[in-house]
Amino acid sequence: MAVIDRLKFISRRLGERLWLRPLVFCMLSIAAVFIAKAADSMNLGWSIPSINTESVEALLEIMAASMLVIATFAVGSMISAYASASTSATPRSFTLIIADDVSKNALSIFIGSFIFSIFALTAAKNDIFREPGLAALFVLTVFVFGVVIITFVRWVDTIARLGRVGASVEKVEAATTAAMKLRRKAPAFGGIPTESRHMQRTAVYAATVGYLQHIDIETLQAWAETVNVRIVVAALPGTFADPGRALAYVTHDTASTAELDLKAVTDAFVIGTERLFEEDPRFGLVTLSEIADRALSSGVNDPGTAITIIGSLVRLFVLWAEPTEDLQAPKCDRVEVPLLSTRDMFDDAFTAMARDGAGTVEVMLRLQKAFKALSCLGDSAMREAAVAHSRMALARAEKKLELPEDLALVREAAAFSSTNTHMDDAIATK
Known part of the structure; x- marks a missing residue:
């Protein structure tokens, strides 16, 4: 396999x-x-x-x-x-x-x-x-x-x-959708979510410099079974690997792993010169954000493209928040893989747009509406990320928007984030 x-x-x-x-x-x-x-x-x-x-x-x-x-x-x-x-x-x-x-x-x-x-x-x-x-x-x-x-x-x-820009956006959104569907079916690539508490562990470092493109989980599982250890993956596809960046940790409850040949572990991590969309949903979000950011630059001045991409991002996050019916059972129980962080995905998707579009009222309004929609999906991690980004986007808009009427509109659209914050405080108090 x-x-x-x-x-x-x-x-x-x-x-x-x-x-x-x-x-x-x-x-x-x-x-x-x-x-x-x-x-x-x-x-x-x-x-x-x-x-x-x-x-x-x-x-x-x-x-x-x-x-x-x-x-x-x-x-x-x-x-x-x-x-x-x-x-x-x-x-x-x-x-x-x-x-x-x-x-x-x-x-x-x-x-x-x-x-x-x-x-x-x-x-x-x-x-x-x-x-x-x-x-x-x-x-x-x-x-x-x-x-x-x-x-x-x-x-x-x-x-x-x-x-055309529109065709590029469609292709990037389609590639990101495919990557998200793949990750939703196997959140840990067939392994189990990271839960290791082992005290003894040996770091495995990258042999080359580049972007992690693929992890051969089944190879890691076969090697771990052979030498009776567990492997904790420390880098997901899209991570920039260098000789000082640990790709994984080999752990054992009782014995030292210092004498093990770790080359099989290193070979299971495919490193290339560029990121790939296929197993890296965050790369798709970064690419969409870059397209929107370029559209918001003074040389292009195309807020309509940024608004279109906000719609694409909302569709992607709605897909990410949907319950998974065909979730694959973990096949590699000796390999632990960290799950994607929703907050990191929000950072990839919205930070640049909120920064460079802070002075454009229509972009800020669309962003706040997007955050409000995502906060209502019933996913607690997504709600927290949406509220946090809504507050940061509002703070940026308050520094860039000069017309009080424009700022009032953005504040009104961002009012949901204050409501959610009060609700969180009330829940914490109880």
């Missing part, structure tokens, strides 16, 4: 590469020509129509001449869209933009069609095909033409939206 988990992680990383899918389509294009040749060995008899060789060659020449131009145009358009997304939104959204399936499929089909036309044209001009193979090649060529036309029309619609 540990090997399968690692292979899945590697396959997902390969799937994000732009070159992989075009390579697969090129191989399929070459295979299609061999499939057409295989039709020559079939006894199809009178059912094969008579196809003129010149007509097939003409179609293939048109395809060969146009597909390379279209593929070059596609690459240029994609690069422009990627650059626009990085500058108008945030560079952190680049990995999601480049992973767009429609664009990758379009580029792959254009390049694959070019390879198919060149390979098939060479075979046809050298009289490789008899009548059945030529008929099969004609059908395949028409089919490829149809796929190219449909793909091009669909791709033009997608590429026109790809570099």
